[in-house]
Amino acid sequence: MLRGAITTILLCTAFAAWSAAATLKPRMVELDQLVLAEDFNQPAPLDNKKWQPRQHTRWSIEDGVLRGIPSTQEYQASRKDHQGFEPRLSIPSCPQEFAIEFSIRFVKGEQTPLCPFIEFGHHVGRIYWNEDGAALLADHESVQLDSNSAFKLESGKWYHGLAEIKGDEMLITFEHGPFFYGKHPGLAVKKDGFGVAGFSMGTVELDNIQVWSVKSGTNPDWKNFRTTFATKPPKVLKPEIADKS
Template sequence: MKTSLLAFALSLSGAVAADLKPLMAQPDQVVLQDDFSKAGPLEKTRWEPRQGTQWVIADGMLLGKPSTAEFRANRKNHFGYEPRISSPATPTQCIAQFSVRFSGGSETAIAPFIELGHHICRLHLTKNGVEMLADHESVKVAEAREFKFEPGKWYHVLAELKGEEVVVQFADGPTLYAKNAVFAKPVESGGHGLGIAGPKDGTVEIDNVTLWSVKAEEQATWAAKRDTLVKLEPVPVVKAKGKAKAE
């Protein structure tokens, strides 16, 4: 069943349907809607595999695997150990609704993650909770330590980016909010728009994606709702010496 454009209801594979609605932004135009019901090659204007990783539409989902050994043999970086993909169709200011499942492999210092704009706003899912990182993962701007990453679990997400603010809701989970000047800056590197990376040597399944542009006006109830959300004083991220630059 297709996603309703008005009610924002999801028909979700492998899970009970969620009903997430935007808190901050008002949806304007649908720029991408994909339930992956038709198998076939990816359109690069809609989905762009990253770092040589392997993606295919099959079984009603977008399925991702790491790069091949042959691809890695001649690389000096960006080896594609984690399946990665982004949607260049994502508006600069947007609402993104989707379902994602990460399976197999192993958690790393940077993955699995969901991001809005490459290195702009990244949600890192870990066994110790989920954290929102900004500006090339140099600062932590939000977290929910009680929301532990579970491999093989479907995550149903509604993310909003408008100006300097980001709100991310997880069905049956937390709502993360942050305000940071970098959120309003244009992306200067590859991986524009909504981006997803799986565990190292693991797989990713993505389903029921809808991307909207947003209106200039916020939701009428946003100011009051914002006051109720947990806010974190930004915390600089200290990276271990000798660690490779986050990708």
């Protein structure tokens, strides 16, 4: 009886997560081909061609999610940098222009000046969280393109997002939350997929991953939607980098 009740709860939780994520619709791009889709419902060995752990952090498919934890203490002690304190992963199969839908939750460890974040291209465009909320950073985190002080991470809470990456623009929308928009030359560079890093000594879980290529034009609704918000002037964080862009 107890096992059946637990199974029912897990199935309902998974369905609720899928339903929330499924309501997100592209605003800027038109979806083309589905490149990758995974709900992690079946335990399986990690395919490193699809999911690439970074800094020797440990990832596994279990309990219906892709779960990441820090590297081993032995590895951390063997390194002076890139020690794997934060669970880190990349999805390299994303096209240069793409859309990705995802569910993610962070279980807190310790906040650092760099983590936690999700990114679109390594150091290209990044949503970074801290005690002041969330910000969209670009060009090796040298400029801040957008921010929301109310969007603070809650440990253990699922967040459902849709990111649209095209040319020198990015639009990242969260279910029942804000969206972040940025346009910057630093976004129009070669990208190497989607990435995530958690809190130091924390846990990250991913679910409901879908990656699409996008068509050459923009979404028919984009022009009208774009008029509903003002673009914030970039805030320079690292002049020594931003001045070269």
